[in-house]
Amino acid sequence: MEKLKHIVVFVIVVLSFSSCKDEPQTKEEVILPKVETETIEEQPEVQKVEEKKESVSVLKKRLKSEGYEIFDYVDEKTQDTILMQQYFIAFLKRGPIRTQNEEEAALLQEEHLAHLGNMYELGYADISGPFGDDGDIRGITIYNVPTLKMADSLASSDPMVQAGRLVIEVHPWWAAKGFPLR
Missing domain, CATH: 3.30.70.1060 (Dimeric alpha+beta barrel)
Known part of the structure; x- marks a missing residue:
């Protein structure tokens, strides 16, 4: 059981490092994070604009x-x-x-x-x-x-x-x- 835990931790660490590379492994990895980030960043800006539009x-x-x-x-x-x-x-x-x-x-x-x-x-x-x-x-x-x-x-x-x-x-x-x- 202890050996299994070490293997899982090792896999997680390896995946973490590989996901930090500048070059993505697939096209899908590039597109999905960018869409999520843009959506998250745009929402507060939209809310701020709406607040400023109060007559x-x-x-x-x-x-x-x-x-x-x-x-x-x-x-x-x-x-x-x-x-x-x-x-x-x-x-x-x-x-x-x-x-x-x-x-x-x-x-x-x-x-x-x-x-x-x-x-x-x-x-x-x-x-x-x-x-x-x-x-x-x-x-x-x-x-x-x-x-x-x-x-x-x-x-x-x-x-x-x-x-x-x-x-x-x-x-x-x-x-x-x-x-x-x-």
Whole structure:
């Protein structure tokens, strides 16, 4: 029985290596994986396109029903309707408690980054990042939530804020919905 297991493992290893060759053994091996891969890769792109095709009126209704502040205007040059949404920008400022030792500060930094990553993954934050100087304002996070209270609560739950190493200052901020950074 043990010898049979070794033979099966050997056959699997040999087949694995032979399937990794650049030159396929038959035409069918080339066609089938390519079709499957193209189908899998095309589906998310189609879904993304469909999401982007949500009409301005549908998007406005959805955002309003979720409690977001919005307004729109017509761009004179393109004649497109531009939808503006209120976001909240949290300024992360140097806090009063900076007595943590190097190890404690490093752990807080890890927890801080995990918190910001979680905010992004949950869809609450769209952009976060530190400033490039050593000033009192250490960084920003832009929250994509409907209320100042919610943005303040999420920013206040940052481990660096809770430890007093950072303090927050949150302001409403308007941006065109769906426009990318350049």
